[in-house]
Amino acid sequence: MLHTPRHEMRSSTLPIVIPVGPDHDPRPAIASSLRAAAEASPRTQTVHILVLNGTRAPAVDPGVLVKELKEFGSDFAVARIADDVGYIRAVLEGLGIARRLRTREDRVGFLDADAILRGTAHWDVLETALSSEPGLDAISGMVIHERCELWETPSSQKFIQALERAQGIVSKPYIQGGAGGTLARRPAFEYAARMALDLGTLLGPSLSASSLAAGRSIRATSQLPCGHTPRTTLDEWLTSVTAYEKSWRQLLTVFGSDVERPWRDFLRNAEEQVKSDPVLSRSLAECQALRQRVVHDVEQEHLGSLNESETSLIASI
Secondary structure, three states, rough: EEOOOOOOOOOOEEEEEEEEEOOOOOOOHHHHHHHHEEHOOOOOOOEEEEEEOOOOOOOHHHHHHHHHHHOOOEEEEEEEEEEOOOHHHHHHHHHHHHHOOOOOOOOOEOOOOOOOOOOOHHHHHHHHHHHHOOOEEEEEEEEEEEOOOOOOOOHHHHHHHHHHHHHHHOOOOOOHHHOOOEEEEEEHHHHHHHHHHHHHHHHHHHHHHHHOOOOOOOEEEEEEEEEOOOOOOOHHHHHHHHHHHHHHHHHHHHHHHHHHHHHHHHHHHHHHHHOOOOHHHHHHHHHHHHHHHHHHHHHHHHHHHEEEEEEHHHOOO
């Protein structure tokens, strides 16, 4: 540990886990989170738990990071793992630190190091939703890109604003992970994190799929917009979408195709609502068509892997 809070945590303190890879400077994310905490009345009591990981030198010298975080005047912890342990293991380490600090046992916050919370009283709004909806496992803000380099996507500001004009606040039926500043029921989150490690899947999709399969609900809300590193080239977009779809296909194998139905219903309804804007509708259709090609390629690759496994099993009998 590079730093731990100087005084004992209260059991009402919300732990916010932030895995930090070597390419990211987490200071803007933390500043936005602290602003959101201060906007609540009463103030949301938080402890930000940063887990620096990777063999390469971090983007910000750890000593400088600790010094500047102290100046924020809020509780935080910083751990360093000088190995390429990966995102999920870093999150699990953060959960372990939260447990040792004796923070809240019923909730956990989860924030990407390159996310920016833009909504007012972000954590308090999410807490209110979880407290009032017993069937809700997790809720996040919504990543909204003000400008898209390639085409309009379901995360573009133009798309979300069109839906808001038609229906008010937009709710997507899945979690946007740390990018959206997620607040989750801690048992559900810990289960999803362990499962993601076992399956090699992404955390956001894992939490979404496991909760939906259990008959619970999850959502991302446009009431709390968030910024996140955009994909500015086709290669970046394809890499991101392929990683997501590989995770999702693996999860569908475990939980069945029904967990995908809420997202398909959301897209179908959204496409109907933007038909009055032919330029937006066409741009969105082009994006979805290319994404479907990625899905097809991932499914073929997944099917090939299953066939290879079956062949190996038969050969060993």
